[in-house]
Amino acid sequence: MESFAFIQWCLDNLNYWTVTLLMTIESSFIPFPSEVVVPPAAWLASTGSSDLNIYLVVLFATLGACLGALVNYYLALWLGRPIIYKFVNSRVGHMCLLDEDKLKHAETYFEKHGSVSTLVGRLIPAVRQLISIPAGLSRMKIGKFILFTSLGAGVWNVVLAVIGWSLAKVPGIQTKEQLLERVNEYSHIIGYSILAVVVVVLTVLIYKGTRKK
DSSP states (O other): OHHHHHHHHHHHTOOHHHHHHHHHHHHTTSOOOGGGTHHHHHHHHHHTSSSOOHHHHHHHHHHHHHHHHHHHHHHHHHHOHHHHHHHHTSHHHHHTTOOHHHHHHHHHHHHHHGGGHHHHGGGOTTTTTTTHHHHHHTTOOHHHHHHHHHHHHHHHHHHHHHHHHHHTTSTTOOSHHHHHHHHHHHHHHHHHHHHHHHHHHHHHHHHHHHHHO
16 A cells, blocks of 8 residues: 555656656566556646656656666676576565566567567567566676667657647546546557567568578
């Protein structure tokens, strides 16, 4: 109840610092959906009922996502696979909604797609929060990790911000609860659409690169 009260307080007092904090939590191993942070902040920015600027909302949300991803990256790097899996299978890990199958799925995805998976994986709901763990386990170069994570998180945050901004003009949405209902309806559809475009572009680039060789 105390953690719920803290989150509710943050949502009721959205500013750049709470956006950054909540997105850091969301991007780490602690379960917290980005859909309840960025769209409401963008919605407030569009209505003029706060001092928030939508561009800065996206910027600070992406900063928070990178900070949370770095938490996972360095924990995996320092602790190693055995301890990470032991934590995932522990009671605390289960309280964080982690399980071995989810982590194995993220590892398999990373092994299959390589470093670029830290970019594309940020657009996949089941992989987004965990993709930084296999990146840390494989000791991916930190510069490339931050770049790809920032790009992927930035794209996703732009999607959420556009949804929040656009829904401010839809009749019948006066509260955050009504907003979140619509966001949950559209965010996954748009996210998978972007993912499909990214996959097509990468496939074309890889095919052209293969033909040149």
